[in-house]
Amino acid sequence: MNAAQPRPEKFEPDAVAGLNPDFVELVHAALDEANTDKAKALAESLHWSDLADLLEKLAHDRRETLVEALRAEFPANVLTELDESVRERVIEQLGLHQLANVVADLEADDVIEIVEELENHEREEVLDALSDDDRTLVEEGLSYPEDSAGRLMQRSVVAMPTHWNVGQAIDFMRETENLPRDFYDIFLVDPRHRPVGAISLSRILSTRRHVALNALMSADLKLIPADMDQEEAAFLFRQRDLISAPVVDDAARLVGVITVDDIVDVIHEEHEEDIMRLGGVGEEDDLFAAVLDTTRSRFSWLMVHLVAAIIASGVINLFAGTIEQMVALAVLMPIVATMGGTASVQTLTVAVRAIAMRELTPANALRTIGKEIVVGFLNGLLFAVLIGVVAWLWFGSQALGGVIALAIIINFIVAGLAGSALPVYLQRLGFDPAVASSAILTSITDVLGFYVFLALAALLLL
Amino acid sequence: MNAAQPRPEKFEPDAVAGLNPDFVELVHAALDEANTDKAKALAESLHWSDLADLLEKLAHDRRETLVEALRAEFPANVLTELDESVRERVIEQLGLHQLANVVADLEADDVIEIVEELENHEREEVLDALSDDDRTLVEEGLSYPEDSAGRLMQRSVVAMPTHWNVGQAIDFMRETENLPRDFYDIFLVDPRHRPVGAISLSRILSTRRHVALNALMSADLKLIPADMDQEEAAFLFRQRDLISAPVVDDAARLVGVITVDDIVDVIHEEHEEDIMRLGGVGEEDDLFAAVLDTTRSRFSWLMVHLVAAIIASGVINLFAGTIEQMVALAVLMPIVATMGGTASVQTLTVAVRAIAMRELTPANALRTIGKEIVVGFLNGLLFAVLIGVVAWLWFGSQALGGVIALAIIINFIVAGLAGSALPVYLQRLGFDPAVASSAILTSITDVLGFYVFLALAALLLL
Numbered sequence: 001m002n003a004a005q006p007r008p009e010k011f012e013p014d015a016v017a018g019l020n021p022d023f024v025e026l027v028h029a030a031l032d033e034a035n036t037d038k039a040k041a042l043a044e045s046l047h048w049s050d051l052a053d054l055l056e057k058l059a060h061d062r063r064e065t066l067v068e069a070l071r072a073e074f075p076a077n078v079l080t081e082l083d084e085s086v087r088e089r090v091i092e093q094l095g096l097h098q099l100a101n102v103v104a105d106l107e108a109d110d111v112i113e114i115v116e117e118l119e120n121h122e123r124e125e126v127l128d129a130l131s132d133d134d135r136t137l138v139e140e141g142l143s144y145p146e147d148s149a150g151r152l153m154q155r156s157v158v159a160m161p162t163h164w165n166v167g168q169a170i171d172f173m174r175e176t177e178n179l180p181r182d183f184y185d186i187f188l189v190d191p192r193h194r195p196v197g198a199i200s201l202s203r204i205l206s207t208r209r210h211v212a213l214n215a216l217m218s219a220d221l222k223l224i225p226a227d228m229d230q231e232e233a234a235f236l237f238r239q240r241d242l243i244s245a246p247v248v249d250d251a252a253r254l255v256g257v258i259t260v261d262d263i264v265d266v267i268h269e270e271h272e273e274d275i276m277r278l279g280g281v282g283e284e285d286d287l288f289a290a291v292l293d294t295t296r297s298r299f300s301w302l303m304v305h306l307v308a309a310i311i312a313s314g315v316i317n318l319f320a321g322t323i324e325q326m327v328a329l330a331v332l333m334p335i336v337a338t339m340g341g342t343a344s345v346q347t348l349t350v351a352v353r354a355i356a357m358r359e360l361t362p363a364n365a366l367r368t369i370g371k372e373i374v375v376g377f378l379n380g381l382l383f384a385v386l387i388g389v390v391a392w393l394w395f396g397s398q399a400l401g402g403v404i405a406l407a408i409i410i411n412f413i414v415a416g417l418a419g420s421a422l423p424v425y426l427q428r429l430g431f432d433p434a435v436a437s438s439a440i441l442t443s444i445t446d447v448l449g450f451y452v453f454l455a456l457a458a459l460l461l462l
Numbered sequence: 463m464n465a466a467q468p469r470p471e472k473f474e475p476d477a478v479a480g481l482n483p484d485f486v487e488l489v490h491a492a493l494d495e496a497n498t499d500k501a502k503a504l505a506e507s508l509h510w511s512d513l514a515d516l517l518e519k520l521a522h523d524r525r526e527t528l529v530e531a532l533r534a535e536f537p538a539n540v541l542t543e544l545d546e547s548v549r550e551r552v553i554e555q556l557g558l559h560q561l562a563n564v565v566a567d568l569e570a571d572d573v574i575e576i577v578e579e580l581e582n583h584e585r586e587e588v589l590d591a592l593s594d595d596d597r598t599l600v601e602e603g604l605s606y607p608e609d610s611a612g613r614l615m616q617r618s619v620v621a622m623p624t625h626w627n628v629g630q631a632i633d634f635m636r637e638t639e640n641l642p643r644d645f646y647d648i649f650l651v652d653p654r655h656r657p658v659g660a661i662s663l664s665r666i667l668s669t670r671r672h673v674a675l676n677a678l679m680s681a682d683l684k685l686i687p688a689d690m691d692q693e694e695a696a697f698l699f700r701q702r703d704l705i706s707a708p709v710v711d712d713a714a715r716l717v718g719v720i721t722v723d724d725i726v727d728v729i730h731e732e733h734e735e736d737i738m739r740l741g742g743v744g745e746e747d748d749l750f751a752a753v754l755d756t757t758r759s760r761f762s763w764l765m766v767h768l769v770a771a772i773i774a775s776g777v778i779n780l781f782a783g784t785i786e787q788m789v790a791l792a793v794l795m796p797i798v799a800t801m802g803g804t805a806s807v808q809t810l811t812v813a814v815r816a817i818a819m820r821e822l823t824p825a826n827a828l829r830t831i832g833k834e835i836v837v838g839f840l841n842g843l844l845f846a847v848l849i850g851v852v853a854w855l856w857f858g859s860q861a862l863g864g865v866i867a868l869a870i871i872i873n874f875i876v877a878g879l880a881g882s883a884l885p886v887y888l889q890r891l892g893f894d895p896a897v898a899s900s901a902i903l904t905s906i907t908d909v910l911g912f913y914v915f916l917a918l919a920a921l922l923l924l
Contacts, residue, residue: 024825047682049701057825083821173667183664184646184705201663202645205635220509238730239511241723243646243705260722261703264729268700271733272815279740279811280804287816287826291833295840298808302801302841309800310852313793320789327782330792331775334908337796338771339764342742346760349741353734354749359545363486363519364749371753378757379764390772446796 019046019053027054031062040069052081055090056288067093074098076105079114085289088117096122100129107181108137109154109262116142116151149233150226152266153247153256156180160213162188162196167209184243184259188217193253195246197221223248226255230266235358237263274356277434278349280305301439308443312337315447319454322462328395329457332404336453339383340411340445347372347419348441352434355427362428369420376416380409399461407453411445418444481508481515489516493524502531514543517552518750529555536560538567541576547751550579558584562591569643570599571616571724578604578613611695612688614728615709615718618642622675624650624658629671646705646721650679655715657683657708685710688717692728697820699725736818739896740811742767763901770905774799777909781916784924790857791919794866798915801845802873802907809834809881810903814896817889824890831882838878842871861923869915873907880906 023042030039043051043066055063055078067074067090074094079087079102091099091114103111103126111130115123115138127135137155144150158179160169169186173179186204188197197217207216222240224233224247236242237260247256276283282297289297316323316333323330351368354360360368384405392401418441423433485504492501505513505528517525517540529536529552536556541549541564553561553576565573565588573592577585577600589597599617606612620641622631631648635641648666650659659679669678684702686695686709698704699722709718738745744759751759778785778795785792813830816822822830846867854863880903885895 021823021825024823028825047702049703053701053820056821057823059826059829170667173664174670176668179664179668181664182662182705200644201667202641202643205632205663205666206638206641208636238726239515240509241726243644243722260705260726264700264703264722264726267726267729267733268819271729271737275733275737275740275815276811278737279807281808281811285808285812287812287821287830291836291840294833294837298805298837299841299844301808302804302845305800305804306797306845306848309797312796312800316793316796320793323792324786324789327786327792330785330789330795331778331782333792334774334778334796334799334912335768335771338767338774338904338908342764342767343760345741346743346747346763349738349743350747350749353737357730358515359518359749361483361486361519363483363490364521367521368749371756374753375757375760378753379761382761383764383768386768442800446800450796 019050019057024054024057027058027066028062031058031065036065036069039066043070048075048077049081051075052078056083056086060089063090064093071098074102076102077110079103080106080110083286083288084117085284085286085293087114091118096125100126104129104131104134107154108134108141109152111138112141112151116146144226147230148226149224149228149230149247149258150256152230152233152262153226153258154180155256157187157246157254157257158183158185159187159189159193159195159254162190162214162217164213165209166204166207166211166213166216169204169213170209180257182259183257185257186213187246187254187257188213189254192251194251195221195223195248195254198246200243221246223252224258225250231270233258234263234266234270238267270356273432274352274434277432278352278438280438304439305442308439308446311443312446312450315450316454318451319458322454322458325462326400326457328391328397328400329454332391332400333450333453335387336404336407336411336449337446339387339408340415340449341442343376343379343412344415344419344441344445345438347376347416348423348437351420351423352437355423355433360424365424369417369424372416372420373413374416376412376414377409380412383412384408397461400457403456403460404453407449407456410452411449414448415441415445481512481519486516486519489520489528490524493520493527498527498531501528505532510537510539511543513537514540518545518548522551525552526555533560536564538564539572541565542568542572545748545750546579547746547748547755549576553580558587562588566591566593566596569616570596570603571614573600574603574613578608606688609692610688611686611690611692611709611720612718614692614695614724615688615720616642617718619649619708619716619719620645620647621649621651621655621657621716624652624676624679626675627671628666628669628673628675628678631666631675632671642719644721645719647719648675649708649716649719650675651716654713656713657685657710657716659683660708662705683708685714686720687712693732695720696725696728696732700729732818735894736814736896739894740814740900742900766901767904770901770908773905774908774912777912778916780913781920784916784920787924788862788919790853790859790862791916794853794862795912795915797849798866798869798873798911799908801849801870802877802911803904805838805841805874806877806881806903806907807900809838809878810885810899813882813885814899817885817895822886827886831879831886834878834882835875836878838874838876838881839871842874845874846870859923862919865918865922866915869911869918872914873911876910877903877907 027039027042103114115126141151185198185200187195190196197219198221199217203216222236222245224245226247226249244257244259246254247258249255273283280301285294285297387408388401388405391404392398423437427433489501489504565576577588603613647660647662649657652658659681660683661678665678684698684707686707688709688711706719706721708716709720711717735745742763747756747759849870850863850867853866854860885899889895
């Protein structure tokens, strides 16, 4: 490096990713001082995805003030980025008339994302504000089933006949007015508009004008039927490292294209579903939902657990006499239940995740269940020894130690069996394996744990 | 439609997504008949990502036979797609010498993904097989911290000076031999090679040759420091719907590019981590791990729960005399613990998810904790009434109903407080909020549930 040249300063990324907390504080302060002009100016300096984040992070009344300030030129893209429950409130505040103005700036797939959540009459009012062309696109999109590829796709696609060459392709793109804003592949179609190949733009750009497109194209094309579930489509994208993929109708004709940025959102949604269901919370139960909505959405799951707990209590009640004679049983019985419950949730988590990733299929279900039973048995053995010794030393009874050890082994084996077989079975019946599994499982291991432990005690100790 | 023309048949996608189970059966059958030629031919007909799936789904001995058959021309890309524990076994089977031959076909970022898991001396042997250029690229990549943007990026980038026009850009790409296989944006750099703007390829292709690049470029560029955590980078991609983003060194010079397909893998990894940690299983604990590895990886988590359970038993033991006098307490006490545990896991799940999505930050932590306490109180009230009535009717004691109702309310409030405050606090201390939270939480709600219920009973009922 030339000594006379100044050393480049160390690069300091300002806000590394996302909103700076200090910035949020500035907006807070401005709103609390009723300085809405300043708050508005701050908000307008943000990228729309950061503005959406800001709106999510503000308390309800502050958010209302800011939305009011932004109302006249509310940025359309912010709506698509907002969390659903916040979006609902913002839309309510804007009113349908203003909402219609706002969505008129969006592309058809984004409009669909917003209006699909509205009531029918509200939807009509918003669609009325669109141009006829846009309205047709949105209505066609809405005609596909919810969560399908058809809802997700963009309608405008760059398609060309197979007999063109690179030069013709480039000239066509330069001359066409209404190209999609962003696209990554060109699709080659036969005369019936069925896709037969794809060429990435980087391939086009690194090739001379005279080369024929069909010499460049990759024919190993995954066609996505418009009614395919979005989760299937996301699987394909991940599997093949796709950036965009053609969507086709019943007759295999090209009707749209799905791009990976929409898939990233789908992946997040699906993961959220899995994690929420495993934790026993509804999808609508997020950080921004109102207190009463959250309370209601958790109630039903708690109710399921209550029923399970009452059944477990009923089992304990069968042995009330035994416990009266030997209160150590009441002291120790939660250990059997806790350990069985934990082991079964571990197994369940691995199984649910593997089903979601399509690693666990009918082809290896039996082998997996078998493995989980062996794992349960081995850990059961280890913990049986540990817990047996603890019980023996604590209550000075070798027999009590033996009884709890036996109960632990049995409960671990059942935990391995039920934790893997239940989600596989639910999936086969067409249910989401994450739903209900954990309540049913804990119920099984609790009831069984209490029963085995207390029954063995009644049989062997008294 | 012309009546003479045959109606297009309904389009039937063959294997909609992923491997066909019948196909897996065919391979099974071929391997079981020791017809390795047929199995090999079937395997070779697959796309490499499907072949990776197939290898994952085969039982250990069948997989070994198939890998042996494929050994001579083992497809390099299959290795990058394999699940980690299966990959480890396949690598062991292939041997370092063969592995070195195989990875020589891969791009530097894929080689990094494979060799970063090897021991130092194994890594050396594999790197020795690479060309000097490739070896340098891989070693530079390995010099970045694990899970950083530097490890993830591709080193070869399409960068141009700002003063070029579209025609020059296209000519450059046509004439350059070593362009990256796939790229989506062109980066414009200043004379010190610092990125100042980006242009998507679709933009280039729809613009005439004489237009200056700096008229097309978007200057609102997010630079990713090479040492940024991959999770941060993934957040940026999702936030901005990016397809590719420039990676820069300390002096803000362009050193590589990250593309969205790698980000999709990161998102999956991070989600897997979250879900596994919430369920109390290690990341290495997947469907394909060996029985002993799985047993060992689950043991430590079970141990944590055992300690928690023994503490809970200790609490119960304090009230052994009370239980002896009133065995109904032993019957009902699991209800208090189960309900508190369930409520706290619900809260925890929402909080962990919100932290991962950066919805829960210091700016709204207090508000969130407050909301969760209110939700806990409200559901606590509802279930207190329900459970109180059940206890009253079951054991004919209004006082017992009152005691359990009071215990339920207290436990729900604590569940809301601890379930939200604990992950926030762990995160602030620099821990992963999903780790340990659920064991600590269940321990809190168990111990507290038993204590409050039994102590109130001792105080008020006897």
